[in-house]
Amino acid sequence: MDVAMIDMVGMTKSYDMGPTQVHALRGVDVRIQRNEYVAIMGPSGSGKSPLMNLIGFLDVPTAGVYKLNGQMVSEMDDDQLADIRNQEIGFVFQTFHLLPRANALKNVELPLVYGGVPHRERRERAVQALEAVGLADRMDHRPNELSGGQRQRVAIARALANDPSIILADEPTGALDSRTGLEIMDLFTRLHASGNTIILVTHEEDIAANAHRIVRFRDGEVESDEAQPRAATAAATPHGGD
Numbered sequence: 731m732d733v734a735m736i737d738m739v740g741m742t743k744s745y746d747m748g749p750t751q752v753h754a755l756r757g758v759d760v761r762i763q764r765n766e767y768v769a770i771m772g773p774s775g776s777g778k779s780p781l782m783n784l785i786g787f788l789d790v791p792t793a794g795v796y797k798l799n800g801q802m803v804s805e806m807d808d809d810q811l812a813d814i815r816n817q818e819i820g821f822v823f824q825t826f827h828l829l830p831r832a833n834a835l836k837n838v839e840l841p842l843v844y845g846g847v848p849h850r851e852r853r854e855r856a857v858q859a860l861e862a863v864g865l866a867d868r869m870d871h872r873p874n875e876l877s878g879g880q881r882q883r884v885a886i887a888r889a890l891a892n893d894p895s896i897i898l899a900d901e902p903t904g905a906l907d908s909r910t911g912l913e914i915m916d917l918f919t920r921l922h923a924s925g926n927t928i929i930l931v932t933h934e935e936d937i938a939a940n941a942h943r944i945v946r947f948r949d950g951e952v953e954s955d956e957a958q959p960r961a962a963t964a965a966a967t968p969h970g971g972d
């Protein structure tokens with residue numbers, strides 16, 4: 731089938747700020763296929779985060795058409811939006827957004843509580859997600875008892891706990907030193923190899939080099955959209971899966 735996973739046409743987002751309007755996105759067309767690995771780049775204020783928020787249903791567009799897996803997002807009711815966001819989308823943010831008083835395990839379990847997953851299964855899935863990011867021995871640590879890279883790995887485990895197909899990461903390495911940032915990128919490369927669709931905002935060219943496609947924004951518009959040479963990401967197994 732030729733239906734793009736994410737299909738946005740003419741996406742427009744304006745914010746009313748008293749008498750003036752801020753035009754964050756000015757009619758953007760973006761199509762992303764399942765299992766793509768895309769980096770979104772562009773100067774501060776060019777509309778990257780507004781786009782990510784629209785992709786993940788955290789915000790509503792001013793105009794434009796968004797279809798996710800062929801389904802018109804504007805026609806979904808709040809329950810459908812919440813269900814699909816829960817099942818399909820995992821968010822990772824620059825500043826981790828962890829609960830300071832909860833240990834790693836509780837932080838990862840939380841979205842499963844909202845998703846109505848029974849207690850025992852919740853615990854199992856959270857443990858698995860933390861193991862997957864290499865934190866089996868840090869589950870009872872609170873955020874302030876973890877390094878920056880470990881905190882981000884907890885946040886990634888939280889995003890993975892629902893087994894989403896799309897990972898949206900807005901500057902996930904922005905608050906990390908470059909070595910720790912590269913470790914986090916290894917994790918994204920593995921997630922991509924296991925079938926996830928990755929959309930990653932970054933200001934750093936060497937971080938973006940992990941992606942297979944770079945979309946550059948300027949002033950709320952797409953400035954360029956180019957496939958990347960695969961050299962940097964050749965670690966993924968070449969055989970095609972399904």
Ligand SMILES: Nc1ncnc2c1ncn2[C@@H]1O[C@H](COP(=O)(O)OP(=O)(O)OP(=O)(O)O)[C@@H](O)[C@H]1O
Nearest residue numbers: 745747752753754772773774775776777778779780
């Ligand atoms: N909730 C909001 N209310 C009002 N204006 C907003 C809001 N979110 C974003 N904007 C405006 O939209 C424009 C683009 O947004 P934003 O600055 O988040 O882009 P960005 O590309 O993610 O930048 P950065 O690299 O700094 O994160 C900016 O001018 C910003 O002020």
Ligand SMILES: [Mg+2]
Nearest residue numbers: 778779780900
């Ligand atoms: Mg931003």
